[in-house]
Amino acid sequence: xxxxxxxxxxxxxxxxxxFGVGGGILFVPTLVLVLGLTQVHAEATSLLAILPAVIAGAxxxxxxxxxxxxxxxxxxxxxxxxxxxxVELAKALSEDVLRRLFAVFMFVVAxxxxxxxxxxxxxxxxxxxxxxxxxxxxxxx
Amino acid sequence: MKRPSRQSRLGLLNGxxxxxxxxxxxxxxxxxxxxxxxFGVGGGIIIVPLLxxxxxxDGRRATGTSLAAIGITAGAxxxxxxxxxxxxxxxxxxxGLPAALGAVAGVTLxxxxxxxxxxxGFSLFLTAVGIRLLV
Numbered sequence: 001x002x003x004x005x006x007x008x009x010x011x012x013x014x015x016x017x018x019f020g021v022g023g024g025i026l027f028v029p030t031l032v033l034v035l036g037l038t039q040v041h042a043e044a045t046s047l048l049a050i051l052p053a054v055i056a057g058a059x060x061x062x063x064x065x066x067x068x069x070x071x072x073x074x075x076x077x078x079x080x081x082x083x084x085x086x087v088e089l090a091k092a093l094s095e096d097v098l099r100r101l102f103a104v105f106m107f108v109v110a111x112x113x114x115x116x117x118x119x120x121x122x123x124x125x126x127x128x129x130x131x132x133x134x135x136x137x138x139x140x141x
Numbered sequence: 142m143k144r145p146s147r148q149s150r151l152g153l154l155n156g157x158x159x160x161x162x163x164x165x166x167x168x169x170x171x172x173x174x175x176x177x178x179x180f181g182v183g184g185g186i187i188i189v190p191l192l193x194x195x196x197x198x199d200g201r202r203a204t205g206t207s208l209a210a211i212g213i214t215a216g217a218x219x220x221x222x223x224x225x226x227x228x229x230x231x232x233x234x235x236x237g238l239p240a241a242l243g244a245v246a247g248v249t250l251x252x253x254x255x256x257x258x259x260x261x262g263f264s265l266f267l268t269a270v271g272i273r274l275l276v
Contacts, residue, residue: 005232006236006239010242012240012243013239013240013242017245017246017248018248018251018259024181024183025267027240028180028181029273041228043222044181044218044219044222044227044228045233046236048223048237049233050215051212051215053240053244054208054211056244058205058212060245060248060249061205061208062205067206067209072210073213075173075188075210075213076214077170078170078173078174079171079174079217080214081171081174082170082177082178083177083214083221084221085175086175086179086180087218087222089178101180102274106268106271106274107271110268117260
């Protein structure tokens, strides 16, 4: 089970880097279904597990010049206020309700990924027209 | 005709963020923080589209910036849950350390692969796992 969990962690990291979706969407079900954690423990643990992957990912994106550190810092500071509310909410909900909410969240993410893939004009990081789309705003500075 | 979002974007890139864009970024963070802690995810699925729609970033820049912001969000969430005694540090290492290797590989692959088919496959996989969680 431990080896399976580690392999799913690796897979989650690859998918996170590929799609710009955090690994958490895979870490939480892995922790619940493979390692048998409760939904709350899985969510807490997922947040910690995300950190190494996010640091590695941001470091790589930095090399491609894709990180606006000032904006990231402001968003991050704003999020600290919201985090405590989210924790209280998660702990106030029953285990079953939280797990079902998470399942619904997975369907929403799946639908948004599918929509992105089927859209006619590619506009996401995996696409080829990025240089054109970001050109003017950079050169105007 | 200039759109307001364009002006604020230029302001940010010059390093002189206007008050309006700071408020918008803080608002994005607040929403992402609630979401991230509620579901135990980074919140990129919220942050990336909001950076595009509200602040006017392009997709690639939004993704990179979102990753850096998530570092703070997820760190704060882990601390908050940790204070409640909900963290399993061994399990986090078991999954998080291989994931860091995977993320580096994933970003490299992203520059080379046509990901449309993969994206649809991933979407179907998430749906299947979601159903498994429900039953």
